[in-house]
Amino acid sequence: MNQAAPSDPAPTDALSRLAIMLESDMVGVNREIVARMHSPVALIPELAGHIVAAGGKRLRPLLTLATARMCGYTGEHHIGLAACVEFIHTATLLHDDVVDESDLRRGQASANALWGNQASVLVGDFLFSRSFQLMVDAGSLEVLRILANASATIAEGEVLQLTTANDPATTEAAYFDVIRGKTAALFAAASRVGPVIAGRPDADADNLEAYGMNLGLAFQIVDDVLDYNADQGALGKTVGDDFREGKATLPVLLAYARGDDEERTFWHRVIEDLDQKDGDFEQALSLMQARDAISDSAKAATRCAEDAKQALLSVDGESVLAETLADVADFCVSRAY
Amino acid sequence: MNQAAPSDPAPTDALSRLAIMLESDMVGVNREIVARMHSPVALIPELAGHIVAAGGKRLRPLLTLATARMCGYTGEHHIGLAACVEFIHTATLLHDDVVDESDLRRGQASANALWGNQASVLVGDFLFSRSFQLMVDAGSLEVLRILANASATIAEGEVLQLTTANDPATTEAAYFDVIRGKTAALFAAASRVGPVIAGRPDADADNLEAYGMNLGLAFQIVDDVLDYNADQGALGKTVGDDFREGKATLPVLLAYARGDDEERTFWHRVIEDLDQKDGDFEQALSLMQARDAISDSAKAATRCAEDAKQALLSVDGESVLAETLADVADFCVSRAY
Numbered sequence: 301m302n303q304a305a306p307s308d309p310a311p312t313d314a315l316s317r318l319a320i321m322l323e324s325d326m327v328g329v330n331r332e333i334v335a336r337m338h339s340p341v342a343l344i345p346e347l348a349g350h351i352v353a354a355g356g357k358r359l360r361p362l363l364t365l366a367t368a369r370m371c372g373y374t375g376e377h378h379i380g381l382a383a384c385v386e387f388i389h390t391a392t393l394l395h396d397d398v399v400d401e402s403d404l405r406r407g408q409a410s411a412n413a414l415w416g417n418q419a420s421v422l423v424g425d426f427l428f429s430r431s432f433q434l435m436v437d438a439g440s441l442e443v444l445r446i447l448a449n450a451s452a453t454i455a456e457g458e459v460l461q462l463t464t465a466n467d468p469a470t471t472e473a474a475y476f477d478v479i480r481g482k483t484a485a486l487f488a489a490a491s492r493v494g495p496v497i498a499g500r501p502d503a504d505a506d507n508l509e510a511y512g513m514n515l516g517l518a519f520q521i522v523d524d525v526l527d528y529n530a531d532q533g534a535l536g537k538t539v540g541d542d543f544r545e546g547k548a549t550l551p552v553l554l555a556y557a558r559g560d561d562e563e564r565t566f567w568h569r570v571i572e573d574l575d576q577k578d579g580d581f582e583q584a585l586s587l588m589q590a591r592d593a594i595s596d597s598a599k600a601a602t603r604c605a606e607d608a609k610q611a612l613l614s615v616d617g618e619s620v621l622a623e624t625l626a627d628v629a630d631f632c633v634s635r636a637y
Numbered sequence: 638m639n640q641a642a643p644s645d646p647a648p649t650d651a652l653s654r655l656a657i658m659l660e661s662d663m664v665g666v667n668r669e670i671v672a673r674m675h676s677p678v679a680l681i682p683e684l685a686g687h688i689v690a691a692g693g694k695r696l697r698p699l700l701t702l703a704t705a706r707m708c709g710y711t712g713e714h715h716i717g718l719a720a721c722v723e724f725i726h727t728a729t730l731l732h733d734d735v736v737d738e739s740d741l742r743r744g745q746a747s748a749n750a751l752w753g754n755q756a757s758v759l760v761g762d763f764l765f766s767r768s769f770q771l772m773v774d775a776g777s778l779e780v781l782r783i784l785a786n787a788s789a790t791i792a793e794g795e796v797l798q799l800t801t802a803n804d805p806a807t808t809e810a811a812y813f814d815v816i817r818g819k820t821a822a823l824f825a826a827a828s829r830v831g832p833v834i835a836g837r838p839d840a841d842a843d844n845l846e847a848y849g850m851n852l853g854l855a856f857q858i859v860d861d862v863l864d865y866n867a868d869q870g871a872l873g874k875t876v877g878d879d880f881r882e883g884k885a886t887l888p889v890l891l892a893y894a895r896g897d898d899e900e901r902t903f904w905h906r907v908i909e910d911l912d913q914k915d916g917d918f919e920q921a922l923s924l925m926q927a928r929d930a931i932s933d934s935a936k937a938a939t940r941c942a943e944d945a946k947q948a949l950l951s952v953d954g955e956s957v958l959a960e961t962l963a964d965v966a967d968f969c970v971s972r973a974y
Contacts, residue, residue, distance in 0.1 A: 341797045395762060399755040418736040418799055421758055425732060426792035428762070432769055432785040436778055444781060448769040455763035460678045462755055 367494025457481015484516030651964030704831025794818015821853025
C-alpha cells in the first residue's frame with residue numbers, strides 16, 4: 301500500500317531457497333511427521349493428516365534444520381526435533397481454531413469445522429504429547445527444557461491474548477508480550493535447538509535464539525499488517541479477518557493511541573463492541589492511513605528483522621545458510637510493503 | 638445395591654490412611670503445585686487454582702509418593718514428579734470438561750462454565766507444558782519417557798472414547814481400551830515413576846506399573862458402576878449423569894450384549910439416540926439388574942483389584958506402605974458394593 305515506503309524490487313523468495321538447501325533433511329522431517337502421527341485410533345492420523353497436509357511453510361522446522369546445519373551439526377537428531385517443533389505448532393493451531401471458533405485454516409475447512417471441537421482439542425493434546433515423546437528420543441534434557449519452556453510460554457501468550465481481546469486500548473507493550481508468547485517463543489526455541497545439539501557455546505545459542513525471537517516478532521507483526529494491507533492477498537491471508545473478529549493488533553493499537561476522541565469512539569464500537577457495518581473496514585483503513593498506523597507497524601517489523609540479522613552476525617557458521625537466514629528475515633518483512 | 642453380593646463391613650478408608658502416612662510429602666506436593674501454577678498472566682493461577690482447590694483425592698500423586706517411598710527412595714524428586722502427575726491430571730480434567738460440555742466438576746461450577754471453553758483449553762495446555770517443565774527439573778529421561786508415553790496414551794483413549802460414544806454395542810474390549818487409556822495409563826505411569834527414581838530393577842517397575850494399571854481399571858469401572866448404583870451417592874458421584882449423556886460404560890454394554898431385541902431397542906433409544914423420558918433411568922436399572930450387568934461390572938473391578946494386589950506382592954518393599962497400597966485396591970472396589 302502507498303503508506304509504506306516504496307521498497308526494493310521483490311527479492312528472490314529466501315524462504316523457498318532455504319527449503320531447497322535443506323530439502324533432503326525436510327524429506328526426513330516429513331517422513332517422521334507422517335510416521336509419528338500414526339495411532340491405532342484412526343481418527344488421530346486422519347485429523348492430524350488433514351492439518352499437516354494443508355501445508356504451510358514449515359518455517360519453524362526449517363529454523364531447527366538450518367541453525368543445526370549452520371552450526372556444523374552432523375548427527376540425525378535435528379530431523380526428529382524439527383518434526384517435534386512442527387507437532388507443537390500443529391497442536392497449537394488445532395487449539396487456536398477451537399478458541400477462535402475458526403471455520404477456515406489455510407483456505408481449507410478447519411479441523412474443528414470438519415470433526416468438531418472435541419476431536420480438535422484431544423488430537424491437539426495427542427500431538428503435543430507426541431512431540432514430547434520425540435524429544436525424549438533425541439535424548440537431550442537441555443533440548444527438552446528449551447521446548448517445554450517454549451510450550452508454557454506459548455500457552456501464556458495465548459491466555460494473555462484472551463484477556464486483551466477486543467480492547468483497542470491494549471498497550472504496545474502488552475501486544476508485544478502476546479506475540480512474543482504466542483508466536484515468537486516457538487521461533488526462538490526452534491532456532492536455539494540447532495546450536496544446542498551442535499554443542500555450540502551458550503553465546504551462540506543465545507544469539508540464534510535472539511534471531512528466532514526477532515524473526516518471530518517480525519513475522520507476526522507482518523501477519524497482522526497484512527490483514528489491513530488491502531492491495532495484497534499475499535500468502536493465503538484474507539484481508540479483514542482480524543478486523544471482523546475485533547483483534548487488537550498493532551495497526552489498531554497505533555491508530556487508537558494516536559486517534560482523537562471521535563476516532564476512539566469508532567474503534568471502541570468496531571473492535572470492542574464488534575458493532576460493524578458496511579464501510580467500517582474502509583473507514584478503519586482510512587484512519588490507519590491518516591495516523592501512519594500501518595506504515596509504522598511495518599517499520600516495527602523491519603526493526604525486528606534488523607535485530608534478527610544483527611544477532612545472526614555474531615554467530616560463526618556455514619556462510620550460505622547464515623546469509624539465507626538473514627535474507628529470510630528481509631523476505632518476511634518484505635511481504636508487508 | 639442388592640444385586641451386588643453383600644460384602645464385608647466397610648473397611649477403614651485405606652486411601653485416607655495412605656494420605657496420612659505420606660502427609661509431609663503431600664505438603665511438599667501441594668506447595669509445589671501452588672508455586673508452579675504461578676504465571677504473570679493472572680488468569681492462569683486463577684483458573685488453575687479453582688480446579689486444584691476443588692480438591693479431589695490426589696490419588697495419582699499419592700501413587701508416585703507411595704511407590705517411591707515403598708522402594709526406599711530417599712531423594713526429593715518424588716515431590717516434583719507427584720506434582721507433575723497431578724498437573725497432567727488437572728490438564729486432562731480441564732479439557733474433558735470442554736469436550737463433555739460439563740457445567741459441574743466435583744460438585745462445583747466447572748472452569749469452562751466460569752471462564753469459558755477458550756480459557757479452559759489454553760490453561761490446560763499451560764498446565765500440561767508446566768508438567769513437562771517439572772519433569773525436566775527432575776532430570777530423568779526415563780521418567781520423561783514414562784510420562785510422555787502416558788500423556789499420548791491418555792489422549793488416544795479420549796479420542797477413542799469419542800469414536801465409541803453413545804454406542805451401546807461397543808465391545809467390552811473397546812471399553813477396556815478406552816479406560817486403559819483415559820484413566821489407567823496415568824495411574825500406571827504414576828506408579829512406575831516411584832521404582833524408577835528409586836533405581837529399582839525393571840521387574841519391580843513393571844510390577845508396580847501393573848499395580849497402577851489394574852488399580853486404574855478398577856477405579857474407572859467402579860466410577861462407571863456408581864453412576865447406576867442408586868443407593869450410594871458415594872464420593873461426589875451423581876447418579877445417572879453417564880446415563881443422561883448416553884455414555885457406553887460397562888454396565889450398559891453388558892446389559893445390551895445380554896439383552897433381547899426389545900431391550901436392545903430400548904438401549905439404542907436412550908444411549909444412541911439420547912431420546913430419554915421419565916422412568917427410563919429406572920427401566921435401565923431394572924434391565925441391568927435382570928442381566929446382572931451391575932454386579933458383573935463390580936466383579937470385573939474386583940478382578941482388576943486382585944490383579945493389582947498380585948502384582949504388588951512381587952515387589953520387595955517397605956511393608957506398611959505395600960499393605961496399604963493393597964488395601965487401597967480393595968477400598969477402591971468396595972465403593973461399588
